[in-house]
């Protein structure tokens with residue numbers, strides 16, 4: 001299926017959910033997650049009107065950026081090793097995976113101005129998932145005070161892979177609740193107005209629960225790895 005058709009379908013779904021839940025479509029941005037596909041396929045997404053691109057590896061992000069330029073808004077969405085930070089600083093508009101002080105320290109050191117970050121939260125409590133526990137979020141936010149180049153624009157989470165919609169929904173609700181807690185702190189470096197949540201399988205639930213950035217790979221651009229037929 002071509003990206004334009006997929007995007008039209010996703011947009012219709014989002015508009016419908018917005019109507020149902022009393023939200024404004026303008027509040028929600030789609031990040032096309034292009035980690036599985038070629039730069040050509042990512043270009044199709046841009047041609048279809050996509051503005052935001054997400055990648056989870058530094059080398060692949062830089063390779064695609066070389067081809068597609070810096071007009072798209074680039075998001076780093078995967079877990080980030082501290083030694084890779086220097087490769088992406090200045091190249092990405094957002095980092096979605098801030099989950100430890102050592103990483104904050106490295107970003108702060110390498111950046112020449114404030115970097116927009118999402119704090120990643122493990123809302124499902126699965127041991128395999130990255131992110132802070134709910135209890136860790138507020139203390140972590142307070143500690144970021146010592147890093148002037150970190151600006152927390154929002155929170156990010158990944159829901160579990162499950163058919164159980166209520167379980168998914170409760171993860172997204174928790175993220176929204178945590179956003180309120182962070183906003184109540186009124187930290188100048190953490191406006192925290194965004195919620196990065198929802199992927200191909202669960203973005204409709206995420207939009208219902210308040211997502212402002214949804215990260216969609218497979219159902220928008222497909223999930224073939226490189227190669228001639230992707």
Ligand SMILES: *Cc1c(COP(=O)(O)O)cnc(C)c1O
Nearest residue numbers: 033056077199200215216217218
């Ligand atoms: C791969 C990935 C996505 C997109 O996943 P799909 O299920 O293909 O939409 C979203 N967020 C993160 C953090 C990812 O790694």
